[in-house]
Amino acid sequence: MTRAAGIDVGGTKFLGVVLDDDGTVLVEQRRATPRGGDAVVEALAEFALELAPYDTLGVGVPGLVTRDGVLRAAPNLVGASEVHVGSRLTTLLGHPVSVDNDATCAIVAEWQHGAARGFDDVLLVTLGTGIGGGIVMGGHLQRGSNGFAGEIGHMVVQPDGPFCVCGRRGCWERFASGRGLQMLAGGRPGEEVVAAARAGDPESLVIVDTFAHWVALGLANLTNVLDPACIVLGGGLATAPDVFLPPISREFRALLYSPDNRPSPVLSFAELGERAGAIGAALLPTNHNL
Amino acid sequence: MTRAAGIDVGGTKFLGVVLDDDGTVLVEQRRATPRGGDAVVEALAEFALELAPYDTLGVGVPGLVTRDGVLRAAPNLVGASEVHVGSRLTTLLGHPVSVDNDATCAIVAEWQHGAARGFDDVLLVTLGTGIGGGIVMGGHLQRGSNGFAGEIGHMVVQPDGPFCVCGRRGCWERFASGRGLQMLAGGRPGEEVVAAARAGDPESLVIVDTFAHWVALGLANLTNVLDPACIVLGGGLATAPDVFLPPISREFRALLYSPDNRPSPVLSFAELGERAGAIGAALLPTNHNL
Numbered sequence: 001m002t003r004a005a006g007i008d009v010g011g012t013k014f015l016g017v018v019l020d021d022d023g024t025v026l027v028e029q030r031r032a033t034p035r036g037g038d039a040v041v042e043a044l045a046e047f048a049l050e051l052a053p054y055d056t057l058g059v060g061v062p063g064l065v066t067r068d069g070v071l072r073a074a075p076n077l078v079g080a081s082e083v084h085v086g087s088r089l090t091t092l093l094g095h096p097v098s099v100d101n102d103a104t105c106a107i108v109a110e111w112q113h114g115a116a117r118g119f120d121d122v123l124l125v126t127l128g129t130g131i132g133g134g135i136v137m138g139g140h141l142q143r144g145s146n147g148f149a150g151e152i153g154h155m156v157v158q159p160d161g162p163f164c165v166c167g168r169r170g171c172w173e174r175f176a177s178g179r180g181l182q183m184l185a186g187g188r189p190g191e192e193v194v195a196a197a198r199a200g201d202p203e204s205l206v207i208v209d210t211f212a213h214w215v216a217l218g219l220a221n222l223t224n225v226l227d228p229a230c231i232v233l234g235g236g237l238a239t240a241p242d243v244f245l246p247p248i249s250r251e252f253r254a255l256l257y258s259p260d261n262r263p264s265p266v267l268s269f270a271e272l273g274e275r276a277g278a279i280g281a282a283l284l285p286t287n288h289n290l
Numbered sequence: 291m292t293r294a295a296g297i298d299v300g301g302t303k304f305l306g307v308v309l310d311d312d313g314t315v316l317v318e319q320r321r322a323t324p325r326g327g328d329a330v331v332e333a334l335a336e337f338a339l340e341l342a343p344y345d346t347l348g349v350g351v352p353g354l355v356t357r358d359g360v361l362r363a364a365p366n367l368v369g370a371s372e373v374h375v376g377s378r379l380t381t382l383l384g385h386p387v388s389v390d391n392d393a394t395c396a397i398v399a400e401w402q403h404g405a406a407r408g409f410d411d412v413l414l415v416t417l418g419t420g421i422g423g424g425i426v427m428g429g430h431l432q433r434g435s436n437g438f439a440g441e442i443g444h445m446v447v448q449p450d451g452p453f454c455v456c457g458r459r460g461c462w463e464r465f466a467s468g469r470g471l472q473m474l475a476g477g478r479p480g481e482e483v484v485a486a487a488r489a490g491d492p493e494s495l496v497i498v499d500t501f502a503h504w505v506a507l508g509l510a511n512l513t514n515v516l517d518p519a520c521i522v523l524g525g526g527l528a529t530a531p532d533v534f535l536p537p538i539s540r541e542f543r544a545l546l547y548s549p550d551n552r553p554s555p556v557l558s559f560a561e562l563g564e565r566a567g568a569i570g571a572a573l574l575p576t577n578h579n580l
Contacts, residue, residue: 064551072551081551121435133515135427137434142427144517145411146552149427151514154547156507157447166547217446224441225423225515227434257444257456261354261362261371262436 005054006282007047008102008275009033009040009061011076011129016051017278023113025275027051037071037083044085045092058098058281060105061085062132067147069099075165076130098285102126103150103234104143105280106270107134108290110232111141112283114271119230123222124270125152126235126277127215130165131173137226141290153177157217175214178236184211194240212247213255219248220255223265234270234277241269295344296572297337298392298565299323299330299351301366301419306341307568313403315565317341327361327373334375335382348388348571350395351375352422357437359389365455366420388575391433392416393440393524395570396560397424398431398580400522402573404561409520413512414560415442416525416567417505420455421463427516431580443467447507465504468526474501484530502537503545509538510545513555524560524567531559 003026007016010033018027029050034043048057063074069086071077089097107116107124116122116136124134131153135142143149153173154166161170162183174180181190185207196204219231237244249267253259270276284290293316297306300323308317319340324333338347353364359376361367379387397406397414406412406426414424421443425432433439443463444456451460452473464470471480475497486494509521527534539557543549560566574580 064548073548119435121439135515137425137427137432137439138430140428140430144427145409145519145555146517148552149411149515149517151517151547154514155445155511156545158449159447159507168545168547217449221445221511222515224444225425225439225512227436227439227441229435255446255458257441257458258354258363262438265435 002055003053004282004286005048005051005057006105006278006280007044007051007057007059008105008277008281009044009059009077010102011062014043014047015275015278016047017275017282018051018054019279019282023279023283025279028275033077035078037080040077040080041083041085041088041092044089048089048093056285057093057095058100058105058283058285059085059089060100060102060277060281062102062130064148064151065099065101067143069097100281100284101132101147101150102277103132103134104141105284106132106234106276107136107232107280108141108283108287109272109276109280110234110270111136113279114276115232115268116230121226121228122230122232123226123228124232124234125219127177127233127237128235129178131177132235135226152218152222155218155221157221172214172218176211176218180214181211181237190237194243197243208243209247212244213251215248216251216255219252220257224257228265230266230268232268232270236274238269239273245269292345293343294572294576295338295341295347296395296568296570297334297341297347297349298395298567298571299334299349299367300392301352304333304337305565305568306337307565307572308341308344309569309572313569313573315569318565323367325368327370330367330370331373331375331378331382334379338383346575347383347385348390348395348573348575349375349379350390350392350567350571352392352420354438354441355389355391357433359387390571390574391422391437391440392567393422393424394431394433395574396422396524396566397426397522397570398573398577399562399566399570400524400560401426403569404566405522405558406520411516411518412520412522413516413518414522414524415509417467417523417527418525419468421467422525425516442508442512445508445511447511462504462508466501466508470504471497471501471527480527484533487533498533499537502534503541505538506541506545509542510547514547518555520556520558522558522560526564528559529563535559
């Protein structure tokens with residue numbers, strides 16, 4: 001049996017897994033994400049040792065990652081830019097480390113073992129601190145010319161809207177991410193809004209509907225561009241499908257271009273939950289045909 | 291020598307070509323687009339006979355086209371919806387006819403013989419009456435799960451903006467198409483604005499700059515999603531690169547997400563000009579590996 005380790009670097013935490021040959025999770029670990037690129041790399045090396053033994057290691061990081069493992073920009077990872085994650089981890093650990101975008105990892109996991117099994121055209125959207133995206137088209141994982149495809153959170157949907165962490169205005173993730181939900185709720189934490197909506201609080205239900213509208217607007221835009229057969233929602237917010245799936249589905253249908261003339265894409269929540277990124281990070285080094 | 295015929299159905303005119311084996315244009319013809327789906331199909335059959343003799347015939351139509359040649363919806367083609375273009379033309383003409391989206395045809399032409407030669411990740415944007423899009427990713431033409439990928443004109447970029455022909459509000463093509471230019475110019479025809487801007491008229495130059503900003507905003511959004519190495523602008527407006535390319539390039543660079551951390555995609559105008567759609571329509575039936 002080979003053991004494939006994967007680490008998903010989130011804005012707030014690392015999540016690590018070790019998989020067996022069938023993709024079963026043998027080990028699962030968490031730790032807080034430190035601030036700064038150097039600290040992240042060192043914490044990753046320490047964390048990898050906690051996951052050992054393993055045969056291969058993959059890491060998923062949020063932001064623009066080159067094909068050779070350099071994190072060029074990561075607006076949701078404080079103090080991390082131009083970090084040579086791949087080469088530095090390889091030096092620290094003494095073995096090759098595969099590095100990819102976190103949403104690219106998540107779509108690989110959901111496509112191989114989760115909600116998007118069997119589809120050739122898939123869009124994965126991670127709704128977390130920010131928004132990430134992964135794309136499968138024509139039966140192939142698509143990374144784009146630099147490895148930067150799927151930066152869907154920075155699609156501008158309101159040119160005179162509020163400023164985004166990226167320095168521009170009205171990016172989709174300004175409205176449709178965990179931070180967006182908190183903004184729409186006047187600063188109340190997202191978890192609180194979700195709990196109150198679940199309990200039937202009318203004000204929180206209105207906030208959830210507004211949030212769902214913004215999520216659906218971006219999903220409809222991306223459906224126009226990519227024509228996926230299946231859209232998978234992942235990330236932290238996808239842990240509450242009972243609260244979010246009904247309003248997002250309703251708003252999505254209303255916003256879809258020419259809805260009477262096309263089958264609506266299957267809209268589902270990540271089956272692998274918040275572990276999708278780590279599982280995909282583990283799968284990528286052992287699936288070179290992706 | 292085989293003769294490949296292609297017809298591009300535009301909102302205002304048909305453009306037909308016949309190519310030899312090298313892609314050289316042997317014949318070129320135009321006629322006005324009639325109103326109504328039945329009239330379009332009959333006019334296409336007549337127009338095909340004018341292009342004869344040919345060995346293969348491909349047709350590019352604007353809007354949602356299924357893989358078996360049914361035009362499901364075409365907001366910029368008056369009175370045409372649910373038109374069985376492929377099967378009806380096959381019956382009328384007595385030979386197989388390949389039908390594809392017009393922007394899909396245009397990207398095939400520019401990718402095989404024009405501005406995008408040699409690139410594996412290409413976005414083609416036709417700026418005409420409306421906006422169409424064609425996508426090449428990972429070295430393959432991408433049509434999406436229904437053949438509807440690339441409907442980029444209906445990406446919403448201003449949710450409270452003016453109504454679009456599709457019934458929704460604030461679609462990109464409401465601002466960045468030929469119609470958009472006319473709207474920004476307070477109803478003056480686009481050609482007039484272009485001529486006046488070329489002559490240095492200050493008011494027209496401001497209109498062109500505003501228009502270029504809207505074009506660039508959509509291109510930046512699509513670059514975030516697709517990460518193309520090359521963007522080709524085609525369609526009627528692309529016949530004035532001297533007027534549009536400098537402001538679009540400038541605004542695009544300013545709007546690009548994380549511009550310091552990525553190579554800017556090559557931004558070019560269609561080399562095959564307004565004939566790209568017809569040339570691609572002619573190429574598709576003879577290139578089954580696309």
